[in-house]
Amino acid sequence: xxxxxxxxxxxxxxxxxGVSKNVMSDHSEETVSRLExxxxxxxxxxxxxGYAIKSAVESDSQGALEPRAGTLYRVIARLMTRAFVEEVxxxxxxxxxxxxxxxxxxxxxxxxxxxxxETRRLHGVAALADERLGVVKGRP
Numbered sequence: 001x002x003x004x005x006x007x008x009x010x011x012x013x014x015x016x017x018g019v020s021k022n023v024m025s026d027h028s029e030e031t032v033s034r035l036e037x038x039x040x041x042x043x044x045x046x047x048x049x050g051y052a053i054k055s056a057v058e059s060d061s062q063g064a065l066e067p068r069a070g071t072l073y074r075v076i077a078r079l080m081t082r083a084f085v086e087e088v089x090x091x092x093x094x095x096x097x098x099x100x101x102x103x104x105x106x107x108x109x110x111x112x113x114x115x116x117x118e119t120r121r122l123h124g125v126a127a128l129a130d131e132r133l134g135v136v137k138g139r140p
Contacts, residue, residue: 032084039079040085043107050105054069084114085106
């Protein structure tokens with residue numbers, strides 16, 4: 001199994017001040033990005049709405065990922081296009097929200113399969129890194 005089956009792309013973007021910068025992305029159609037992985041992981045236990053997904057991503061990544069709303073919804077849209085995520089009804093025990101109606105998103109069968117596959121791949125990469133670094137279980 002090839003643990004490193006992804007392509008690296010470099011994009012030229014502008015930050016909020018209009019300054020150009022190069023951004024590297026390991027996103028390809030064969031794997032999911034770190035943010036996409038964490039969004040899928042956030043929905044593993046059941047449907048969530050946008051802010052709950054954002055909070056789970058920040059918590060699960062230990063603060064390494066803090067997606068802004070626009071970024072998060074673009075990722076959700078991309079995952080929906082790839083049939084990994086779909087809009088679903090809120091859980092039955094969910095009280096109505098006093099503001100705008102929340103949209104809930106859940107994993108599809110394909111999304112769960114992708115999440116499991118990527119989790120296994122990451123376990124393999126971590127095991128390889130431990131082996132190469134000479135890490136013994138239980139000791140750094």
